[in-house]
Amino acid sequence: PSSDMELQKMLIDERMRCEKHKTNYQTLKAEHTRLQDECTRVQSELKRMLNDKQTGQEKLQLLLAELRGELLDKTRELEELKLQALTPQRLELVKAQVQQEMEAPIRERFSKLEEEAEKYRSQYNKLRYDFTFLKSEFDHQREEHERILEERKIRYSADLARLERDKEELSTQLQSSDPARDGKRVEALLREKAQLHQRVRGLEAEVAELRAERDSTGAQAENVQRIQIRQIAESQSAVKSEKQSVRMQLERVEKELRSTLEQNTLLTSKLHKAEREINTLSSQLEGMKHTHKLELANVKLECVRARGEVERERDTLQAQMEGLHSDLEVWKAAVDRNKELLSEKERELVRRVQAAREEEIQKLTAVQEEKLELENRLSELEQQKALQEATGNSLKEEWEDRVRAAQLEKKAQNAELNLQVNTLSHSESELMEANGRLRESLERVREELRSARTQMERTQQEAERLVEERRVEWLEEKHKLQEREAELQEKYSQAKGRMQRAALAQKKRKTLTETREKKLLDKIQLLEAKIEELELETRIAKTNPSLSEEQAQLSKRLKEMQRRHSEFRRLLLGNQVISTPVPSSLFIPGPESSFLNLQEEQHQRELSVLRRRLEELENIQQLQLEELTAPQDRDREKDRERLLEPQNGLPDL
Numbered sequence: 068p069s070s071d072m073e074l075q076k077m078l079i080d081e082r083m084r085c086e087k088h089k090t091n092y093q094t095l096k097a098e099h100t101r102l103q104d105e106c107t108r109v110q111s112e113l114k115r116m117l118n119d120k121q122t123g124q125e126k127l128q129l130l131l132a133e134l135r136g137e138l139l140d141k142t143r144e145l146e147e148l149k150l151q152a153l154t155p156q157r158l159e160l161v162k163a164q165v166q167q168e169m170e171a172p173i174r175e176r177f178s179k180l181e182e183e184a185e186k187y188r189s190q191y192n193k194l195r196y197d198f199t200f201l202k203s204e205f206d207h208q209r210e211e212h213e214r215i216l217e218e219r220k221i222r223y224s225a226d227l228a229r230l231e232r233d234k235e236e237l238s239t240q241l242q243s244s245d246p247a248r249d250g251k252r253v254e255a256l257l258r259e260k261a262q263l264h265q266r267v268r269g270l271e272a273e274v275a276e277l278r279a280e281r282d283s284t285g286a287q288a289e290n291v292q293r294i295q296i297r298q299i300a301e302s303q304s305a306v307k308s309e310k311q312s313v314r315m316q317l318e319r320v321e322k323e324l325r326s327t328l329e330q331n332t333l334l335t336s337k338l339h340k341a342e343r344e345i346n347t348l349s350s351q352l353e354g355m356k357h358t359h360k361l362e363l364a365n366v367k368l369e370c371v372r373a374r375g376e377v378e379r380e381r382d383t384l385q386a387q388m389e390g391l392h393s394d395l396e397v398w399k400a401a402v403d404r405n406k407e408l409l410s411e412k413e414r415e416l417v418r419r420v421q422a423a424r425e426e427e428i429q430k431l432t433a434v435q436e437e438k439l440e441l442e443n444r445l446s447e448l449e450q451q452k453a454l455q456e457a458t459g460n461s462l463k464e465e466w467e468d469r470v471r472a473a474q475l476e477k478k479a480q481n482a483e484l485n486l487q488v489n490t491l492s493h494s495e496s497e498l499m500e501a502n503g504r505l506r507e508s509l510e511r512v513r514e515e516l517r518s519a520r521t522q523m524e525r526t527q528q529e530a531e532r533l534v535e536e537r538r539v540e541w542l543e544e545k546h547k548l549q550e551r552e553a554e555l556q557e558k559y560s561q562a563k564g565r566m567q568r569a570a571l572a573q574k575k576r577k578t579l580t581e582t583r584e585k586k587l588l589d590k591i592q593l594l595e596a597k598i599e600e601l602e603l604e605t606r607i608a609k610t611n612p613s614l615s616e617e618q619a620q621l622s623k624r625l626k627e628m629q630r631r632h633s634e635f636r637r638l639l640l641g642n643q644v645i646s647t648p649v650p651s652s653l654f655i656p657g658p659e660s661s662f663l664n665l666q667e668e669q670h671q672r673e674l675s676v677l678r679r680r681l682e683e684l685e686n687i688q689q690l691q692l693e694e695l696t697a698p699q700d701r702d703r704e705k706d707r708e709r710l711l712e713p714q715n716g717l718p719d720l
Contacts, residue, residue, distance in 0.1 A: 155339075237606065281576070312544075387469060
């Protein structure tokens with residue numbers, strides 16, 4: 068019974084130990100489940116944190132994509148604005164194009180006006196040259212005529228003086244001779260002289276008529292010249308007034324061009340100012356882009372750093388979880404081994420109890436030894452359990468510390484993420500504000516550009532309208548000037564025709580007057596020769612009235628002289644004047660030989676005078692022949708110079 072009691076006690080103790088082990092196992096299992104729940108909770112929190120982090124990163128990526136899209140839109144808008152904005156090169160090209168378009172018709176008009184002015188200047192110079200040439204020619208001809216007239220006056224005065232001397236000699240001879248015998252002859256001579264004087268008066272009347280006709284033609288020519296000079300003065304005044312109007316229009320166009328250039332400079336200054344504002348805004352935008360990129364890079368770095376730290380923490384936690392899992396598996400294996408050992412021990416105990424029941428006493432000592440061994444083992448197991456509990460508690464504390472550290476780190480990361488989100492939202496709001504300011508400035512710049520463009524278009528349209536109006540006015544003025552030029556050309560052609568006709572008529576009248584003057588001069592010379600013959604006859608009749616031989620000689624000499632005079636007249640008048648022989652009854656022979664010598668000397672003097680006159684006539688004919696054989700181009704040039712009207716008028720002919 069005592070052994071049964073001991074066995075019962077031992078079984079009770081074993082059962083108590085088993086229950087204790089069960090309770091420890093249950094507590095360990097509950098702790099393990101709690102730790103597993105804690106681990107799953109931590110893993111779920113970690114997953115949630117990772118999901119939150121991933122959602123935050125996705126939000127950041129979306130925000131970054133939106134900001135990048137807005138940045139691309141802003142860059143595209145900026146490029147469009149840059150393309151729309153006028154660069155200095157484009158502005159210079161536009162200015163050059165506008166200046167070329169505005170200056171081309173003005174330059175063309177200026178060139179046309181310069182050509183017209185050059186044409187009028189050349190015509191004016193030509194007229195002035197023609198006037199100077201005509202004036203010099205007229206002065207030369209007038210001097211020539213004056214010289215010829217002076218020579219003729221001198222010659223005529225010499226002839227008159229000689230005739231006066233001859234007349235005085237004849238009067239003295241007549242006074243010394245017998246007037247009774249020569250009365251009839253003298254009366255006949257006086258009658259013939261009176262007839263000759265009448266013929267001379269008739270010729271002088273004709274000369275006076277010719278001079279009056281010449282004066283009338285000169286007056287007509289002067290009237291024509293005055294009319295032409297007045298017309299030229301009117302045309303010159305009209306040309307001057309038109310030139311003044313064209314100069315005023317040119318000044319007005321230059322003023323308008325200067326005003327348009329000033330407007331263009333103002334617009335260019337405004338455009339440069341807008342470009343500077345655009346450049347400043349673009350530089351601000353570039354700076355904000357750069358700061359945004361730096362902030363995004365910093366956020367990315369912070370995110371990468373936080374992600375690396377979280378991944379490292381996750382890896383460490385996963386390693387710790389794997390270590391805990393391995394420890395739990397080891398503990399589970401140890402618990403299983405302990406369970407197996409306990410079951411084996413129970414089986415062994417049952418076998419031993421049965422064996423003890425079979426061998427109650429023989430194996431009591433063995434049971435006690437085994438009991439001691441079991442106690443030792445139980446003490447070892449208790450020690451191991453205590454060690455396991457201590458290690459579990461230390462692991463639990465360490466795990467709790469790690470969880471708390473993870474929670475604190477999570478809170479810090481959440482706070483840092485919240486701070487980063489706040490900074491990102493703040494930077495986003497700043498970027499939105501900056502974008503709004505940039506939009507406002509861009510809208511303002513666009514409005515200014517639109518207003519400047521509209522103002523430029525208005526100014527360009529106004530300038531085009533003004534240019535078109537000026538072009539229309541210039542065309543009208545050009546047509547008027549062309550019509551005026553055609554009228555002046557027609558008037559000039561009419562005046563030229565009138566001048567040509569007047570010049571031809573004047574030339575004809577001049578030739579007629581010259582021929583008449585030559586004829587009259589020839590007649591005067593013939594009459595003078597006749598008078599000389601009559602005077603010689605009277606002297607001969609007075610000196611030798613009785614000698615018939617001398618009278619015959621004198622008659623022969625008279626016939627010879629008549630023949631010579633007729634030849635002379637034929638030479639002078641071209642066989643037009645018929646010689647009128649003096650009747651022989653007028654000559655009275657004289658007996659003195661001295662009178663013959665005197666008559667011979669007088670005849671020689673008369674021959675020398677006639678020879679000199681013939682030489683002068685030959686020289687005059689030679690000069691006329693040279694003038695007639697002059698080049699035809701000089702005649703045409705003289706005719707043209709006579710027809711052209713001078714500027715300051717010609718002097719009287």
